[in-house]
Amino acid sequence: MGILSARKVGMLLALFWMGTLCYFWLPNHIPDFLDLRSKSSVKSRHDVLPRLHNSNHVPNQIRMHQLNLSSGHNDSDVIHVCITSDGNTLGGMVALINSIISNTKHHVKFHLVTDEDSVNHLGNWIRASSLKEIDFEVREFPESWVSGKIKIRGGRQELGSPLNYARYYLPKLFPALKEKIVFIDDDCIVQGDIVELYKTEIKKGDLAAFSEDCKGMNKRLSRLSNVYAEFLDFKNKHVQERNISPSACSFNTGLFITDLSNWHKENITGQLEYWMDLNTREEVYGNERGGGGSQPPMMLVFYNRISPIDTLWHVRYLGWTSGTSYSKQFIAHAKLLHWNGKFKPWGRIAQHSDVWDKYFISDPSGKFRPIRRG
């Protein structure tokens, strides 16, 4: 009896001691694990809770940093990638991110842009997946920036989605970013090391690197919609004043490498807005095949000032037909695949969608589902 109660008292004392330890010690240490951004040491539990609480209430901007903060990496070694997507194609963005980080050892920082309704959806998706340690930020695209500026005459109405124009506003979306950046459409998969693409040279005087569409395989696949005449109305006097050759080669706006400080200096956003705005008042974009969308203003602004991208780094037109345009062997060697066109890799019939499936991560909320047979 005496021994037992002595044991009980001992256990109670031990529990009390541990409780005291937890009460005084843990509050000073837990926050440093939870809030990786805080560099200053935290004084008490009450300093922490409101701050953690606040960081959950920044709807327009979610930031997250790689866990290895002490690494002191050299900022000039970071590869900046921008991807934009609306709620309907969010799965494309997730698969693309996964493909990029699966094929590089370099530090990639993702600058992601989506619509108001998808900001939290995307953040939750990333944090619940194997992508949770990537370095990324998410911005909401304010649709008011383009309201009243989009006018699609005939053609494909889906090209009028405001998110299609987010690429015009990179310096405004990411004011702190002055570096080189790669913009990639969300219907792409990267199979090479992104550092090679990032190193694409932008020649002196040029504004960006793009892929032209009037040579080789791309000429055949694009079936003639590969010159300026297909996208612009050359009867418009403002277009005429630009002195553009109607037979000049058009380029694909779904992939480009540019320098954001130069973009700002050259007022590229202002120029793109000028053409968008003008097109709402008079016909600038020409025929229905061009269809409007974000392509024609870019062709007007970047005319004659583009550097090339390595052809293996932009294998495109995979979404042009449901049949196969490329052999499996060729696809395996491509560094970047682009399903531009109607047949998206998450849709029912698309060529080589097995490659895309390898990188797709299912949506924990179940909102985005690729359509698959059987």
Ligand SMILES: *[C@@H]1O[C@H](CO)[C@@H](O)[C@H](O)[C@H]1NC(C)=O
């Ligand atoms: C953290 O970064 C340092 C310096 O770059 C590196 O040596 C180390 O391996 C990294 N640790 C992890 C866990 O990635």
Ligand SMILES: *[C@@H]1O[C@H](CO)[C@@H](O)[C@H](O)[C@H]1NC(C)=O
């Ligand atoms: C980072 O890299 C650049 C270019 O390679 C170099 O000039 C700079 O000194 C480096 N900075 C640090 C802190 O290592």
Ligand SMILES: *[C@@H]1O[C@H](CO)[C@@H](O)[C@H](O)[C@H]1NC(C)=O
């Ligand atoms: C940028 O370009 C637009 C269109 O040409 C022009 O209206 C605007 O004043 C320019 N802004 C600056 C700061 O030069």
